Amino acid sequence: MSQDLLSRLLDEREWLMADGATGTNLFNMGLSSGEPPEFWNTDQPDNIRSLYRSAVNAGSDIFLTNSFGGNAARLKLHNAQVRVRELNRVAADLGREIADAAGRPVVVAGSVGPTGEIFQPMGTMTHDLAVEIFQEQAEALKEGGADVLWIETMSAFEEYAAAAEAATRAGMPWCGTMSFDTAGRTMMGITSAGLAGMVEKLPAPPIAFGANCGVGASDLMRTVLGFETTGTSRPIIAKGNAGIPKYHEGHIHYDGTPELMAEYAVLARDAGVRIIGGCCGTMPDHLAAMRRALESRPKGDKPTPEDIQAKLGAFSSASDGTGDTSGDPKRERRGRRG
Amino acid sequence: MADDDEIILSELSDDELVLQMHDDLYDGLKEEIEEGVNILIARGWAPYDALTKALVAGMTIVGADFRDGILFVPEVLLAANAMKGGMAILKPLLIATGAPRMGKMVIGTVKGDIHDIGKNLVGMMMEGAGFEVKDLGINNSVEKYLDALEAEKPDILGMSALLTTTMPYMKVVIDTMKEKGMRDDYIVLVGGAPLNEEFSKAIGADAYCRDAAVAVETAKAFVSRKHNRPNA
Numbered sequence: 001m002s003q004d005l006l007s008r009l010l011d012e013r014e015w016l017m018a019d020g021a022t023g024t025n026l027f028n029m030g031l032s033s034g035e036p037p038e039f040w041n042t043d044q045p046d047n048i049r050s051l052y053r054s055a056v057n058a059g060s061d062i063f064l065t066n067s068f069g070g071n072a073a074r075l076k077l078h079n080a081q082v083r084v085r086e087l088n089r090v091a092a093d094l095g096r097e098i099a100d101a102a103g104r105p106v107v108v109a110g111s112v113g114p115t116g117e118i119f120q121p122m123g124t125m126t127h128d129l130a131v132e133i134f135q136e137q138a139e140a141l142k143e144g145g146a147d148v149l150w151i152e153t154m155s156a157f158e159e160y161a162a163a164a165e166a167a168t169r170a171g172m173p174w175c176g177t178m179s180f181d182t183a184g185r186t187m188m189g190i191t192s193a194g195l196a197g198m199v200e201k202l203p204a205p206p207i208a209f210g211a212n213c214g215v216g217a218s219d220l221m222r223t224v225l226g227f228e229t230t231g232t233s234r235p236i237i238a239k240g241n242a243g244i245p246k247y248h249e250g251h252i253h254y255d256g257t258p259e260l261m262a263e264y265a266v267l268a269r270d271a272g273v274r275i276i277g278g279c280c281g282t283m284p285d286h287l288a289a290m291r292r293a294l295e296s297r298p299k300g301d302k303p304t305p306e307d308i309q310a311k312l313g314a315f316s317s318a319s320d321g322t323g324d325t326s327g328d329p330k331r332e333r334r335g336r337r338g
Numbered sequence: 339m340a341d342d343d344e345i346i347l348s349e350l351s352d353d354e355l356v357l358q359m360h361d362d363l364y365d366g367l368k369e370e371i372e373e374g375v376n377i378l379i380a381r382g383w384a385p386y387d388a389l390t391k392a393l394v395a396g397m398t399i400v401g402a403d404f405r406d407g408i409l410f411v412p413e414v415l416l417a418a419n420a421m422k423g424g425m426a427i428l429k430p431l432l433i434a435t436g437a438p439r440m441g442k443m444v445i446g447t448v449k450g451d452i453h454d455i456g457k458n459l460v461g462m463m464m465e466g467a468g469f470e471v472k473d474l475g476i477n478n479s480v481e482k483y484l485d486a487l488e489a490e491k492p493d494i495l496g497m498s499a500l501l502t503t504t505m506p507y508m509k510v511v512i513d514t515m516k517e518k519g520m521r522d523d524y525i526v527l528v529g530g531a532p533l534n535e536e537f538s539k540a541i542g543a544d545a546y547c548r549d550a551a552v553a554v555e556t557a558k559a560f561v562s563r564k565h566n567r568p569n570a
Contacts, residue, residue: 023503033506034449034479077452077477116452122415155411181531183407187455245502245532247540252506280502280532317407 004173005147006107007207009061010235015269015294018239018277019055019063020287022111026051026066027251028283036078038070041090048091052098056106058284059291062275063099064111064150065091071137073115085140092144099147109150109175110141112163119158127162134166142172151176152212152239155186157198168204175275177212177237180223184320191322192226199234210237213279216244217256217264218312222305222320224271229322235274240264242281254281258289263311265290270300347373352381356392363396364403366416368423375424385431386438386468393424394466401463401551411455418462425465439468441561444486445496446474448507453500456529459550460496467554469494480511487515487524493561496553497543499530509541516542525560529553 009016026037029047041048048066055063070088072081080087088110095108115133117125138149149167151174154160160176167174178186178195185191190198192211199209211223220240227236243256256264261278268276276294278286309315347370350358355374362370371393378388400417403409409417443464447457454476461471472490474482487495499505508528515521521542528543538546544560547553 023501027503027506033510034451034504036450037503074452077450118415118455122412122419182410185407185410187411187531189410189412244534245505245537247506247509247537252502319407321407 004207005105006062006109006173006175009105009107010207010274015273016061016107016275017059017265017287017291017294018109018237018275019060020058020242020278020282020284021280022051022064022066022068024252024254024281025054025283036069036075036080037066038068038075038087038091039078039080041066041087041094045090045094048094049098052095054284055287056098056102058287060106060277060287062107062109062277063095064109064152065095065141065144065146066111067091067137067141068111068113068152071112071115071133073117073133074113084136085143088137088140089144092141092146096145107147108145109148110138110144110146110172112137112141112149112151113153114155114159119156125159127158130159130162131165131169134163135169138166138170138172142170146172148172148207149174151206152179154178155181155190156188157190157195160195161198161202164202164204164206174206175208175210175237176206177210177239179213180211180219181214183317184219184222184226184315184322189321192223192320193230193322196227196230196232196234200232205234208235208237208275210239210273210275212237212239213241215316216241216313217260218308218314219316221264221267221271221303221308221312222315224268224273225303225305225308226320226322228272236272237275237277238268238273239277239279241279242283242286245281252281256281256286258286260312261286262289262293266293266297266300267303267308267311269294271302348377352378352383356395359392360396360399363393363417363420364400366413366420368420371420371424372427375427379427379431384437385428385435389425389428389432389437389466389468393421393428397421397463397466398551401549405549405551414459415455418459421462421466425462437468439470440558441493442470442472442490443494443496443557444472444474444483444490444492445498446478446483446486447476447498447500448504448511449477449479450507451499451501451504452476453530454498456500456531456550457496457498460498460529460547460553463550463554464496464557467558469557480507480514483511484514484518487520492524493564494525494527494557496527496529498528499533502532505530505532505537506541508543512542525557525564527553527556527560
């Protein structure tokens with residue numbers, strides 16, 4: 001079996017650069033808040049082509065398709081659950097067109113975001129239903145020509161695993177990242193080391209795993225160090241936000257500068273991250289600065305948490321949640337029943 | 339667990355029972371909470387006291403540990419579910435006994451956003467604190483918010499968003515309220531993971547609430563201020 005493009009590029013190069021923001025870029029093109037960005041795949045295809053092209057022109061080796069909310073559970077909000085196949089196929093198809101015209105190998109990564117539902121027993125989502133929902137999306141992205149499935153911004157491991165199973169069923173290689181935005185953990189309490197351990201137990205582990213979004217570049221780098229404490233040899237992905245969202249003159253603006261994101265990219269590479277990109281707020285200028293820095297600055301020592309805070313700013317919480325005490329109540333407990 | 343360790347709720351003194359209920363809420367034990375509430379009522383407790391001293395005080399501990407990154411969403415959802423069990427018993431009793439009402443809130447997640455965990459927690463904690471809550475669910479358009487304000491005449495409008503792509507919609511709602519000259523009739527509270535204080539100020543909300551516990555404190559403070567206004 002021939003090797004997939006992403007695995008081949010990872011074998012050939014020390015690092016690959018992924019893309020930046022989807023939502024932030026589309027807002028700047030006039031997408032209005034509350035509207036599903038996926039509709040633009042068919043309604044405004046030229047804008048989506050521009051989005052993809054801007055990442056390629058800024059030096060990205062990988063870009064994500066405009067299909068983050070393209071699963072049936074999300075599209076149902078807009079009464080578009082019957083359009084899953086169409087919207088995802090077109091998202092990947094437009095991506096294929098731009099990647100094939102790039103003049104160098106560029107990976108089209110089919111973005112798969114969370115359903116927004118909570119799994120049983122706390123919520124109503126089941127494993128089987130989630131696999132079915134993700135499989136429909138995965139097959140459409142494959143049909144449109146995506147090279148790899150890119151599962152992102154997950155917070156529950158059950159959902160991450162369901163999306164992974166769907167990728168395998170659809171016959172797609174996959175990568176998967178979670179969002180560590182709550183005192184160093186995901187919203188559902190997963191730690192960085194926890195994810196690194198759990199991916200190895202999946203029946204078909206990912207090509208690469210990592211972190212995206214969350215709370216700025218500094219926290220994201222701390223998460224990367226957390227992955228590495230497990231001694232994992234699997235390629236790590238870092239896609240951090242360009243700072244913190246600020247509301248400015250009618251639109252959302254992220255306070256991270258291109259210089260800061262360039263610093264972050266170099267730190268990520270020095271920390272051993274193989275796939276480096278941005279997330280919310282990361283615009284073409286940020287990507288171009290990251291690419292320049294990655295190519296021009298010599299490799300340094302692996303950064304310490306102190307180096308990260310000195311260069312990217314303070315962490316959002318004292319602990320990254322991987323310590324032994326976390327998760328235990330601070331107070332004296334009475335008898336536990338049940 | 340060995341039988342010796344089993345705690346019989348009905349054998350505990352009032353004080354011990356209340357502390358045990360705090361623990362059981364923390365552990366998300368719904369049946370035990372329901373049993374505890376029934377015992378307190380049978381012992382002649384006022385429904386309002388059972389609510390505040392057992393349930394709200396217990397959820398305050400849960401809220402604080404959630405805020406401090408000790409508990410995460412799964413544990414908090416279980417605790418909230420247990421609280422809901424107790425509330426179901428207390429609600430008719432609270433109404434029958436004319437327990438003090440803090441005020442009324444309409445709450446909902448904005449258009450395009452499906453996430454409702456945080457919003458549900460806020461709703462539940464607000465109910466626990468004595469507020470009447472009308473939950474509009476997820477994916478609310480500006481029209482749905484305004485219709486609910488007309489119909490419910492609440493003191494507070496609460497809006498939630500979890501996505502950076504949907505948070506600007508809060509401003510759409512607030513701007514529409516301004517256009518219609520009704521913005522100042524309501525206390526507008528906003529919350530959600532990507533938000534911050536600065537954002538809430540910029541869009542014209544009254545306050546940003548970083549978690550459900552803060553939402554309750556903020557709501558109480560604003561409502562008491564509103565009630566103290568001379569012409570209110």
